[in-house]
Amino acid sequence: MHVRTRLCCVCSVSLGFFDDVFIPHQSLQHPKRFDHEEQLWVWQYEAEDGRHDLFMDVEEEVRLRVIHEEFVDTFPSSVKPHMGQDTVSSSGVSLDEVRAPYTIIGSISESGLGLVTWW
């Protein structure tokens, strides 16, 4: 699967046939920062010779662990949340704009996870 888009609160990943895979910022490798100039998430990897910025470039292949899946009833007769209320999933990802029927929440905050080229 590869990095698709990146917002400052979540990283979105695609499988090619399914695009609703998200990594909330708290599940990225630590320490991390969001580079506003490049509009990319960066893992600030601490090595013996100092800190290295590892960028999560778009279209790069990633390995992630699925930590949660969410099914949302998008059938027209289902109750919609009230306007003005912040719709946040139990895993902390805002679902205000994303109302996909099925969403996968993943994590890359472990050794071996993240960009395949990092390991």
Add this chain to the structure above:
Amino acid sequence: RTEMDLLNDKSAVLSDFEVLDFLSSLHKRKKKRHSSGKTESVETITYETKEFLSKRPCACQSPEVIKQFLESIACFSLTKAEKLQLLNLRPVSPVEIQLVIEELEERFSEEQVEEMLKVVSSLPSNDAKETEDMTESK
């Protein structure tokens, strides 16, 4: 709207190979029928899923390969889920394998982990297939 009850949500697990095999058999059956507009989205997602799986280790597997792998890996006390992950993901390094085997260091020695990786590496890989394809086309 039809109401349906879920009887058992974990009655069986399918390996990537079985999913790819099933989707390929669907494609062969559908070729004979004229596809209507209604099934276009299903055909698109079926095609895209097959495309994804064709780049995964399962694309080079067969029932015989899987049977051989399960026989070889049987000497290690692994759960069904762990064997399935090894089959689907084909990890090639200790850092990859520790992601799918829980408490790897507590359960297995370094030598056993090396042995496990050797068994997993006996599974055919896409990289080998790509090299073979390139050699054949020359």
